[in-house]
Amino acid sequence: GAVVSQHPSWVICKSGTSVKIECRSLDFQATTMFWYRQFPKQSLMLMATSNEGSKATYEQGVEKDKFLINHASLTLSTLTVTSAHPEDSSFYICSASDRSSYNSPLHFGNGTRLTVT
Amino acid sequence: KNQVEQSPQSLIILEGKNCTLQCNYTVSPFSNLRWYKQDTGRGPVSLTIMTFSENTKSNGRYTATLDADTKQSSLHITASQLSDSASYICVVQPHNTDKLIFGTGTRLQVFP
Numbered sequence: 001g002a003v004v005s006q007h008p009s010w011v012i013c014k015s016g017t018s019v020k021i022e023c024r025s026l027d028f029q030a031t032t033m034f035w036y037r038q039f040p041k042q043s044l045m046l047m048a049t050s051n052e053g054s055k056a057t058y059e060q061g062v063e064k065d066k067f068l069i070n071h072a073s074l075t076l077s078t079l080t081v082t083s084a085h086p087e088d089s090s091f092y093i094c095s096a097s098d099r100s101s102y103n104s105p106l107h108f109g110n111g112t113r114l115t116v117t
Numbered sequence: 118k119n120q121v122e123q124s125p126q127s128l129i130i131l132e133g134k135n136c137t138l139q140c141n142y143t144v145s146p147f148s149n150l151r152w153y154k155q156d157t158g159r160g161p162v163s164l165t166i167m168t169f170s171e172n173t174k175s176n177g178r179y180t181a182t183l184d185a186d187t188k189q190s191s192l193h194i195t196a197s198q199l200s201d202s203a204s205y206i207c208v209v210q211p212h213n214t215d216k217l218i219f220g221t222g223t224r225l226q227v228f229p
Contacts, residue, residue, distance in 0.1 A: 006160070032215060043206060043219040044161070093160050097215070103149050103168055106217065108160035 003027060004096050006109025013084055013116055021079045021112045023094030029074035030096035035067075038091040038111075050077040084116045119144040121209050121220035129226045134197055138223045140190040140207030151208040152181050152192045155222070161206055164192070197227045 003026040013019050023033055031052045036044040048069055049057040056069035066088075068080040077096075081088055093111040097104045121142045130136050142150070149168050153161035165174045165181040167190075173182045178195045194201055207220035 004160075034215075041224075043221050045219075046216060049215065091158070095160075103166055105163045105166060106151075108153075108162070110160045111158065113158065 004094065004107045004109045006094055006112055008112055009110060010113040011115070013114070015085055015116055016083055018080055018082045019084055019114060021081075021092055021094075021114075023077045023079070023096070023109050025075045025096045025098075025107070028096075028098040030077075030098065031074060033071060033077040033094055033096045034106075035069060035077075035079050036093045036095070038093060044093060047079075052077075081114065084114070086116045089114055089116045119209075119211060119218050121207055121218050123205075123207050123220040123223050125223060126221070127224040127226070129228065130197055132197060132199055132227055132229050136194050136197060136225065138192045138194075138205050138207075138225070140192070140220055142188050142190070142207070142209045142218075142220075144209040144211050144218055145188070146212040148210045148212050150181075150183055150190050151210070151217070152179070152190075153206045153208060155204045155206055157203070164205075194225075199227050199229060201225060202227045 005024045007022045033050040035047045038044050046059050047062045050069045050071040052071045058064045071077040091111050095106045095108045097106045124139045151166045152164040155161040164179050165176050167174050167183045180193045183190045204222040204224050206222045208217045210217050
């Protein structure tokens with residue numbers, strides 16, 4: 001079945017540094033990918049919709065200059081957390097669909113655990 | 118406001134027993150309702166997808182039902198296994214949009 005690969009699975013960084021997270025669709029082309037963050041014992045919160053070849057669409061309250069999204073190809077989207085702070089520590093998850101229909105399964109990556117010290 | 122609420126928040130059952138998780142939603146109109154399983158520290162995995170016109174869908178020991186009139190869905194797990202311990206998330210896709218609305222999840226723990 002369709003697979004979405006997310007890398008790295010975990011990362012620890014110092015406050016003030018930037019971290020890049022990659023999301024790849026391995027066996028299908030994804031014109032749209034989604035980025036979520038998830039706090040402990042809470043559900044996924046959509047951060048932004050990443051569109052191949054165009055600017056990402058951010059949800060209300062998500063700083064676009066802090067969470068940079070690049071969707072340069074049909075199989076790769078990246079999320080860069082710039083000038084990370086401890087409050088950015090969270091579980092970040094991406095998802096993608098082959099968009100064959102609105103009822104197509106949405107495939108999720110296995111997430112990236114970010115810890116900012 | 119579109120909402121998806123799940124109950125119970127958490128559930129503990131013994132291995133081999135059945136259980137049913139509930140999902141109530143206010144999203145209307147909607148394209149489909151999905152159930153996902155999320156293991157701790159992992160991404161969600163799709164269990165079932167039902168369009169607004171479907172009433173039930175099965176995937177092995179998982180059976181989802183949908184009542185679009187009462188805006189309720191349930192996920193029934195038969196003969197639970199230890200590996201069923203996870204969070205189960207009900208997700209509704211509104212009509213004409215890619216944005217999914219996630220429920221708060223039910224944390225299921227299966228003990229031997």
